[in-house]
Structures are given as structure tokens and as C-alpha cells.
Amino acid sequence: MTIDVGVRLSIAQALERLMKDGMPFRFEAYDGSVAGPEDARFNFRLLNERGLAYIMTAPGDLGFGRAIVAGDLEVDGVSMGNPYDVLSHVKSRLSLKMPSPAEVLQIVRSLGFANLKPPPPPPEEHLPKWRRALEGFRHSKTRDAEAIHHHYDVSNRFYEYVLGPSMTYTCAVFPDADATLEEAQFEKYDLVARKLDLKPGDRLLDVGCGWGGMVRHAAKHYGVKVIGVTLSEQQALWAQDEIKAQGLDHLAEVRHGDYRDITESEFDAVSSIGLTEHIGVRNYASYFSFLRDRLKDGGRLLNHCITRRDGSLPPSPGAFIDRFVFPDGELAPVGRIVSAAHDNGLEVRHVEDLREHYALTLKGWNENLEAHWDECLDEVSLGTAKVWGIYMAGSRLAFERNELGLHHVLAVKVGRDGDAHFPLRPTWAS
Incomplete structure (x- = not known):
């Protein structure tokens, strides 16, 4: 033609x-x-x-x-x-x-x-990558702090409306199709605790702890001494107040800072729930090495993160997500994560994909946003609320269609004598 x-x-x-x-x-x-x-x-x-x-x-x-x-x-x-x-x-x-x-x-x-000629972007949009470079190299402490601030320091009240009482912004685990979002978030934390084999008196480090859901769960239900760390100041303040309100401050604390600034070691367990997406694929080696060094021999790491379907896809989650939601976020297939853990002194013992659970979690968050739309607009701009609606609904589709996964990778720090302090068969129910 x-x-x-x-x-x-x-x-x-x-x-x-x-x-x-x-x-x-x-x-x-x-x-x-x-x-x-x-x-x-x-x-x-x-x-x-x-x-x-x-x-x-x-x-x-x-x-x-x-x-x-x-x-x-x-x-x-x-x-x-x-x-x-x-x-x-x-x-x-x-x-x-x-x-x-x-x-x-x-x-x-x-x-x-x-x-x-491009018009000025909406105010809800973050800087392009070349402008972010002025804040420091990708995944430097300064640049990571700014990226986390962009997404998480919005309004704790807004997050309460969207996430629900658990204030948990990671994939839930639904024990059955009729479970509520709150029941599923409880089950997620409990599954992590069981996989880590937490016991009273154990020491747990929770990196990227958000509003402290895992911190409080481990302290309250397992008698564990917990340190949580988050780059979001608003998350840390909310978590510290909630820990005190629940009378858990003798066991639990949440720090505002970078996980790389944690100096304590000899932890019985480390949980990383939703942090790996923010650290950058090239930093996997230093990330797993750092967490390994925080563990005692026989200590376990549970890494919970969003993953790519396969290695043919780029690590960047797309232009809209990069500009409006997770600046500098990167994803990798689960094999890359397993290899990085193994190559840096950890032995992977169990892997589980929970992608259908994340689709259900996002469905619940979208329904919460819709139900509390007017209240949310009292906390954030209309543009920000739209960003959340689009990104959560689009992410739900990606999990449903196997474009994204959500993997638990359970690893252990093996002693010099080869003893992993691990039972012959798993002791948790998935």
C-alpha cells in the first residue's frame, strides 16, 4: 500500500x-x-x-x-x-x-x-536514570535511600488504608482460597519463621523490614530477639511506635538505616522479605556475602523476593515502574539468585514459588484502595493514587500470567566440618 x-x-x-x-x-x-x-x-x-x-x-x-x-x-x-x-x-x-x-x-x-517535545512530567514521577546518577552510583547508599524515600515515605495513613492492619507490603501466603488478606499475611510471617526454625531466645536479623511485621511476629509468637532495619524513616518511626504499643520493645527494635551498616553478627537467622528487588542484580554477590557473615554456623537465611520468569527478560521492570514506583528496581530469575547464594558461601536447601499468592495479595490491595479511595485522597495526590491503582493491577496480571514469580529461597551457612545443622526432612508445613 x-x-x-x-x-x-x-x-x-x-x-x-x-x-x-x-x-x-x-x-x-x-x-x-x-x-x-x-x-x-x-x-x-x-x-x-x-x-x-x-x-x-x-x-x-x-x-x-x-x-x-x-x-x-x-x-x-x-x-x-x-x-x-x-x-x-x-x-x-x-x-x-x-x-x-x-x-x-x-x-x-x-x-x-x-x-x-516532551512536556514536564507529572509531579509524582521520579527522576530519569541519568538525573539519578547525580545522587550517586546506582545502589550507592545515598541513591538507594532516595529511591526508597520516593516510594515508601508517602503517608503511613495511606499505607494503612491500602495494606490493611498488618501494614505488610509483601506477598501474603493464602492457606486456602477463602482466607482473608490479614490471615494470609499472618501465615506468610509464620511460614518464614517455621522455615527459619525460630525458637525462644534466638537472634533474628530482618533486613528491609518495612513497618516491622516480621519483627513483631517473631518476637510475639516465637520469643525471638529481633533487629529490623529499613531505609524508610517513616516506616521506622511507625514500627518503633507499634513495637512499644504491643509491649515488645524488650525483644524487638527497628532501626532507620542501611542494612549494610549492621555490625552485629552470629545471628541464628536472617530474613530478607522484599529487599532483593532493590539492591541491584550486580550486587547479589556482596549482598549474600554480607548476610552470610551475619550468620553463625548453621544459621539460616530466608530470601523472599519477586523474580523474572526466565533469563531472556531484562532486569529492569519497565519504564512506568522505574519512574513512578520503584526507581532502580531490578529483577532476576530464581536460578540467578540460587547461584549467587551458592557462590557466596551459602547452601540452598529449599525453593518455593508463590506467584499465585502475590496475585491474590495484589487483588486485596487494589480492593482496599478502591474501598478507601476518598480517604486515600486525603493523604496523597490524585496522581499518586492513580499510580498505585495502575501498578498493582498491572502487577497482578503479570503474576497471573507467569511473567513474574515470587520465590522463597532458604539457605544455610554450613560449618567448616560440613555440618549444616539441618534436619533430614523439612520440619515446616508449606
Whole structure:
């Protein structure tokens, strides 16, 4: 087909040119153009030129995410607290084609070369990677602290609404399909404790402890002396107050700082629940070496983290997640994690994938955000609330479709005589 680059396209026509199998939704643009079936389940409305510029200058999830977060692209009748249905619909039916150079020229001429100048990003967006470099090398202590601050120091009250009473921002473990989110979070902490074989009087180090859920669980239910550490000041303050409120301060403490600043050693166990995603794949060797050195012989490490499906995928979780959610976050397949642990003085004894459980966890968080939408908007901006709705619903889809996994890797520090202090068979029920 010959393309006449001089023929002007409407916004809707330009979008249709990119669709391989037609529009899976209704689309209306501010220039009055429309496309897609009239009876489509979802209707997208592009409200202004800034939204068009966002999409043109960052094609893909980042551009569309910017337009939605800024309020320039809307979906009729969809709760942004739980946009799972629309994301599932689009992902299942959207098929894009690669336009020819002539088509690209025609689309750009039609929509305007001026829209190739990026507008200022929404205020909820973090700095691009090249700007972050001014804060220090990737995963330096300074840069990691800023990345954690961006995501976690939002509003503890906001997190209470979204996460529920447990204040646990990691994958739960559902003992059955009818379990509540709170029951599943209790089971997660208890499963970690059982895998670590915690006993009264043991010493536990919990790195990346968040609001101290594992810290309190181990102290309260297992009589363990626990040190937790988090880079988020707001998390540390909340956790310290809750520890005191529950009368656990004789056993438990949470420190505001970098896990790499922990000097104590000879711990009976180390738990790392949701930290590995933030440390960088290249730092796995130093990470596992550091945790190994905190353990006594026979001490166990439970590493709980999100993983890639396989090694063909890049470590970066995508542009939208990197800019709006987890700056500098990286993921790897479970084999990379197992190898890194083994190569740095730990012996892996058990691996378990809990990806379906994370899909259920995210479903619960989205439902909480939707149910408490108005209260959440008293705590954070509308854009931030939208970011959370999109990212949690999109992540749920990724776990359901085996694009992401959630792995427990249980390892032990073996003594010089080869004694792992490990039973012949597992003693926990999964």
C-alpha cells in the first residue's frame, strides 16, 4: 500500500494505523475524532494536547501512564483504584504493528512535530536514570535511600488504608482460597519463621523490614530477639511506635538505616522479605556475602523476593515502574539468585514459588484502595493514587500470567566440618 504522507490523519485515525487487529476499545480524542466499536466495553478519552505529547514522546507504558496520572487520558466508568478489568481487557486484545517509515512520517506530520517535545512530567514521577546518577552510583547508599524515600515515605495513613492492619507490603501466603488478606499475611510471617526454625531466645536479623511485621511476629509468637532495619524513616518511626504499643520493645527494635551498616553478627537467622528487588542484580554477590557473615554456623537465611520468569527478560521492570514506583528496581530469575547464594558461601536447601499468592495479595490491595479511595485522597495526590491503582493491577496480571514469580529461597551457612545443622526432612508445613 502506497502511503501519501501529505494526507492528514485525525488522532483517532493515527492510533488506528498502529493497531494490527483493530481497536479493542472505543477511543475519543479532543479533536472530535473517534475510533473503535460503538459497543466496546471500555471507552478511552484523550482530553488535551499535553496527553498526546506524553504518548508521542514516550510510546508504551510510560507515555500512557503519564497521560492517565496527569488526568489527560481517562477511561469512562473505570475505578482507578482497581483498573484490573480494563488492563486485562486491553492486554488480552491489544495487538500493535510496526509502522513503516512512511506511516511514521505521516502520523507525526498529522499530529504535529511540536508534540515531539516532551512536556514536564507529572509531579509524582521520579527522576530519569541519568538525573539519578547525580545522587550517586546506582545502589550507592545515598541513591538507594532516595529511591526508597520516593516510594515508601508517602503517608503511613495511606499505607494503612491500602495494606490493611498488618501494614505488610509483601506477598501474603493464602492457606486456602477463602482466607482473608490479614490471615494470609499472618501465615506468610509464620511460614518464614517455621522455615527459619525460630525458637525462644534466638537472634533474628530482618533486613528491609518495612513497618516491622516480621519483627513483631517473631518476637510475639516465637520469643525471638529481633533487629529490623529499613531505609524508610517513616516506616521506622511507625514500627518503633507499634513495637512499644504491643509491649515488645524488650525483644524487638527497628532501626532507620542501611542494612549494610549492621555490625552485629552470629545471628541464628536472617530474613530478607522484599529487599532483593532493590539492591541491584550486580550486587547479589556482596549482598549474600554480607548476610552470610551475619550468620553463625548453621544459621539460616530466608530470601523472599519477586523474580523474572526466565533469563531472556531484562532486569529492569519497565519504564512506568522505574519512574513512578520503584526507581532502580531490578529483577532476576530464581536460578540467578540460587547461584549467587551458592557462590557466596551459602547452601540452598529449599525453593518455593508463590506467584499465585502475590496475585491474590495484589487483588486485596487494589480492593482496599478502591474501598478507601476518598480517604486515600486525603493523604496523597490524585496522581499518586492513580499510580498505585495502575501498578498493582498491572502487577497482578503479570503474576497471573507467569511473567513474574515470587520465590522463597532458604539457605544455610554450613560449618567448616560440613555440618549444616539441618534436619533430614523439612520440619515446616508449606
